[in-house]
Amino acid sequence: MQCAQYGVPQRRRRMVLLASLHGPIRMIEPTHSKPRTVEQAIRRLPPVAAGERTPRDRLHVASSLTDKNLERIRASRPGGTWRDWPRHLVADCHKEDTGRTYPSVYGRMKWEEPAPTMTTQCYGYGNGRFGHPEQDRAITLREAAILQSFPRSYAFVEPRRSVQFSPIGRMIGNAVPVRLGRAIGRSILRHLSEVDSR
Secondary structure, three states, rough: OOOHHOOEOOOOOOOOOOOOOOOOOOOOOOOOOOOHHHHHHHHOOOOOOOOOOEEOOEEEOOOOOOOHHHHHOOOOOOOHHHOOOOOOOOHHHHHHHHHHHHHOOOEOOOOOOEEEEOOOOOHHHHHOOOEEEOOOOOOOOHHHHHHHOOOOOOOOOOOOOOOOOOHHHHHHHOOOHOOOOOOOHHHHHHHHHHHHHO
């Protein structure tokens, strides 16, 4: 399934297997003919700098950047790759023949497109195409969660617990996108109602 067809604002394909002892079962029809974009999902969140968070949302926190990575993201254009950078910014591993085949790191998202697939390290600029479209930082944990279609208020941690990137990033990246999960649930409910009406 292409998650974008069910309102998830990212390019994420997932295998969904539905089976029933009662007979054939299938996914509901796509709920969205046009994919939701990064802009539609996260544009209205308050700006935040690398290494900072907003006072009202503990998850709207961005990873810190080294001086070198700050230079790199400033040299990055939305939809581009590290191949667009001046040579002095390119990592040594990407100068090697084997490293030239990895363009999908150090990228910025584009406002007008869905996000890339969220992974467990989606809060890190060098871990994929997780650079914010215009702010010089990686996406925040909150932005990653919204791009996975979690409600904006979803807490992930208890109020007195500290926010730690790695465990929360794992929860977000490993999650079934919420809107895809809802579509699967609706598919099962439709199937059961068809079985009851026989």
